[in-house]
Amino acid sequence: xxxxxxxxxxxxxxxxxxxxxxxxxxxxxxxxxxxxxxxxxxxxxxxxxxxxxxxxxxxxxxxxxxxxxxxxxxxxxxxxxxxxxxxxxxxxxxxxxxxxxxxxxxxxxxxxxxxxxxxxxxxxxxxxxxxxxxxxxxxxxxxxxxxxxx
Amino acid sequence: xxxxxxxxxxxxxxxxxxxxxxxxxxxxxxxxxxxxxxxxxxxxxxxxxxxxxxxxxxxxxxxxxxxxxxxxxxxxxxxxxxxxxxxxxxxxxxxxxxxxxxxxxxxxxxxxxxxxxxxxxxxxxxxxxxxxxxxxxxxxxxxxxxxxxxxxxxxxxxxxxxxxxxxxxxxxxxxxxxxxxxxxxxxxxxxxxx
Numbered sequence: 001x002x003x004x005x006x007x008x009x010x011x012x013x014x015x016x017x018x019x020x021x022x023x024x025x026x027x028x029x030x031x032x033x034x035x036x037x038x039x040x041x042x043x044x045x046x047x048x049x050x051x052x053x054x055x056x057x058x059x060x061x062x063x064x065x066x067x068x069x070x071x072x073x074x075x076x077x078x079x080x081x082x083x084x085x086x087x088x089x090x091x092x093x094x095x096x097x098x099x100x101x102x103x104x105x106x107x108x109x110x111x112x113x114x115x116x117x118x119x120x121x122x123x124x125x126x127x128x129x130x131x132x133x134x135x136x137x138x139x140x141x142x143x144x145x146x147x148x149x150x
Numbered sequence: 151x152x153x154x155x156x157x158x159x160x161x162x163x164x165x166x167x168x169x170x171x172x173x174x175x176x177x178x179x180x181x182x183x184x185x186x187x188x189x190x191x192x193x194x195x196x197x198x199x200x201x202x203x204x205x206x207x208x209x210x211x212x213x214x215x216x217x218x219x220x221x222x223x224x225x226x227x228x229x230x231x232x233x234x235x236x237x238x239x240x241x242x243x244x245x246x247x248x249x250x251x252x253x254x255x256x257x258x259x260x261x262x263x264x265x266x267x268x269x270x271x272x273x274x275x276x277x278x279x280x281x282x283x284x285x286x287x288x289x290x291x292x293x294x295x296x297x298x299x300x301x302x303x304x305x306x307x308x309x310x311x312x313x314x315x316x317x318x319x320x321x322x323x324x325x326x327x328x329x330x331x332x333x334x335x336x337x338x339x340x341x342x343x344x
Contacts, residue, residue: 066205066208069208069211069213069214069217070214070217070218070230071213071214071217071221110195110198110200111199112199112200112205112237112240112241112244113199115237116205116208116237119233119236119237122229122233123218123226123229123230126222126226126229127218127221127226130222130223130226134223
């Protein structure tokens with residue numbers, strides 16, 4: 001479909017990570033109607049074609065994210081947090097409390113896939129938080145950590 | 151007295167059996183559209199939502215567990231295992247539920263519509279029974295031993311469920327929209343072209 005290809009080429013090519021794409025595409029959805037809106041795409045094609053293209057790409061981003069390994073998800077989440085204006089601790093606090101990812105899933109997504117993604121994001125946030133508290137966790141150290149046991 | 155009680159119990163059992171059979175015979179063929187739609191929905195949920203290989207692989211993938219064990223604290227490992235256990239229990243519970251929906255459909259309604267051979271029907275019945283048993287055992291196993299305790303059983307259950315779905319698809323084939331070419335192919339030679 002021409003609108004989908006156009007969206008992928010012009011807009012989504014600059015958003016390489018599925019997590020960022022998911023958040024971006026969900027932000028183009030009107031929560032009152034469930035319809036997607038993108039002015040530029042609608043002008044070039046039509047409202048319907050633009051809505052369908054955004055919905056397709058939203059579903060694709062969701063499926064990619066569900067299929068991502070936990071390691072990959074932690075990496076994506078870290079990059080997303082780094083690109084946001086908030087500090088990592090603020091970001092983690094807000095995401096843990098508000099769980100904004102819950103409203104970012106496409107309509108019609110299977111509940112099990114959604115649950116798996118929410119669960120993985122919850123663990124990824126916990127891993128990032130541990131790294132923030134104790135930066136040496138999970139990183140191979142050059143020298144052994146000082147031990148209290150002699 | 152004991153003999154009388156036994157005869158009464160047998161009589162009550164036979165009466166119940168006849169009651170169940172009578173109820174089944176009264177199943178209206180014309181009015182069971184809702185059951186067909188539900189069976190179709192169960193089939194779609196299994197095929198698109200619960201049995202895709204990448205989803206099953208993701209839920210039961212040991213790679214994630216190894217990553218968490220290597221990279222994180224013990225608390226996060228515990229959290230991860232609890233979460234995966236929860237997800238795996240949801241998965242097996244939902245697979246069992248949808249398989250039961252399909253079985254209910256086959257027991258009550260599919261014979262009026264489907265063109266399954268006796269051999270296929272017997273195979274399907276055996277698959278249903280084994281699959282429901284496997285799901286129950288797997289559920290218990292996952293609950294007691296965690297999400298990574300029975301990878302072979304997960305594979306067997308997912309494979310059997312996929313096989314049941316393929317056979318059920320034949321029974322529900324008539325619900326699929328008919329393509330234009332099939333009308334053309336069905337027309338008799340020399341008949342009016344559609």
